[in-house]
Amino acid sequence: MRSLSAKINEQDVQQLAIEANLPDDKLLALVKSANYDTLLFSLADKIRRQYYSDKVYLRGLIEITNYCKNNCYYCGIRAANRNCIRYRLTKEEILACCKEGYSLGFRTFVMQGGEDPYFTDEIICDIVASIRERYPDCAITLSLGERSYESYKALYQAGANRYLLRHESAAEQHYNQLHPKELSYQKRIECLNALKEIGFQVGSGFMVGSPYQTAENLLADLRFLQKLSPDMIGIGPFVHHKDTPFANCPNGTAELTLRMIAILRLLFPYALLPSTTALGTIHPNGRELGLKAGANVVMPNLSPIAVRQKYELYDNKLYSGAESAQAIKELKEKIAASGYRAVSERGDVARKILR
Numbered sequence: 001m002r003s004l005s006a007k008i009n010e011q012d013v014q015q016l017a018i019e020a021n022l023p024d025d026k027l028l029a030l031v032k033s034a035n036y037d038t039l040l041f042s043l044a045d046k047i048r049r050q051y052y053s054d055k056v057y058l059r060g061l062i063e064i065t066n067y068c069k070n071n072c073y074y075c076g077i078r079a080a081n082r083n084c085i086r087y088r089l090t091k092e093e094i095l096a097c098c099k100e101g102y103s104l105g106f107r108t109f110v111m112q113g114g115e116d117p118y119f120t121d122e123i124i125c126d127i128v129a130s131i132r133e134r135y136p137d138c139a140i141t142l143s144l145g146e147r148s149y150e151s152y153k154a155l156y157q158a159g160a161n162r163y164l165l166r167h168e169s170a171a172e173q174h175y176n177q178l179h180p181k182e183l184s185y186q187k188r189i190e191c192l193n194a195l196k197e198i199g200f201q202v203g204s205g206f207m208v209g210s211p212y213q214t215a216e217n218l219l220a221d222l223r224f225l226q227k228l229s230p231d232m233i234g235i236g237p238f239v240h241h242k243d244t245p246f247a248n249c250p251n252g253t254a255e256l257t258l259r260m261i262a263i264l265r266l267l268f269p270y271a272l273l274p275s276t277t278a279l280g281t282i283h284p285n286g287r288e289l290g291l292k293a294g295a296n297v298v299m300p301n302l303s304p305i306a307v308r309q310k311y312e313l314y315d316n317k318l319y320s321g322a323e324s325a326q327a328i329k330e331l332k333e334k335i336a337a338s339g340y341r342a343v344s345e346r347g348d349v350a351r352k353i354l355r
């Protein structure tokens with residue numbers, strides 16, 4: 001095997017764009033180097049236009065609960081955070097968000113939340129079925145953490161199409177540095193495999209610059225994703241939260257996050273890649289730069305305004321301005337100014353290989 005400190009050159013980056021792959025040593029060198037960022041972004045943009053033209057898909061994000069039984073070391077809504085003011089939305093509130101979202105042009109609703117035992121299969125399936133009945137033309141995405149195979153199956157049968165569950169880190173030791181012992185890497189992988197088997201369009205991903213993360217860990221994340229072959233890949237910088245064990249850890253950088261988005265676009269030309277709120281939080285033009293680096297999804301907040309501030313995963317999380325679904329006109333203008341076009345479509349994955 002070649003040394004993992006191999007050098008990389010422009011030709012290798014071009015090669016990545018053609019073959020959607022590179023050997024380990026080259027990919028690792030690319031993750032570590034800022035020298036090819038401009039080239040990476042322009043190749044990523046070219047590929048995303050081949051697959052998705054200039055379209056940016058909008059997802060209406062509804063943060064249904066900030067109760068969580070877990071204690072992930074990085075997360076502001078962790079169970080042990082006594083300063084977090086807890087809320088959960090009622091079925092009526094969630095349906096009202098969908099109604100507003102539909103009239104604003106959203107054709108995907110993403111229900112996200114902490115792992116809140118209140119949301120039993122019965123309760124959440126009833127909500128999903130009601131949304132499915134009222135909005136047959138919309139995709140329903142769930143992001144509610146780890147549940148049993150039977151639970152995922154019931155949610156799918158009730159009408160959910162997509163599920164987002166980040167793997168967080170594909171290096172087991174690193175995973176264990178981010179999570180308490182009640183959470184295991186194996187369980188996470190089992191959940192992702194179950195979701196795929198059941199038929200969900202699956203999204204996974206990781207934070208960039210999370211505490212203890214190495215470039216080798218990021219390489220492992222890329223290789224893991226290649227095996228999983230998800231439809232959506234969500235990445236964003238780690239941003240510390242004052243009431244967590246990682247309060248004093250440095251944030252991830254926009255520079256590395258953008259490079260990872262571009263690398264993901266080249267490795268996964270077909271994928272739906274969001275330009276995340278976390279990226280917009282650490283950089284004033286983060287969302288637009290994410291799009292230019294190959295992202296093709298944005299997820300404005302559709303939650304009731306009164307609860308938005310309470311879903312505080314990290315310090316200073318954006319929830320107003322163009323992050324807010326109500327400011328969709330402003331958001332569309334910003335997307336257009338970046339050279340793309342926000343569309344009112346479900347935006348399913350473009351699996352067909354065009355090249």
Ligand code: SAM
Pocket residue numbers: 074075076112113114115143144145146164165166168206207236237238239240241278313314
């Ligand atoms: N409970 C569900 C789960 O774990 O998948 C969904 C909600 S969880 C809060 C959504 C994502 O937020 C996590 O996958 C994690 O990567 C991200 N997140 C949490 N805390 C963060 C932080 N401090 N900085 C950046 N992202 C964070």
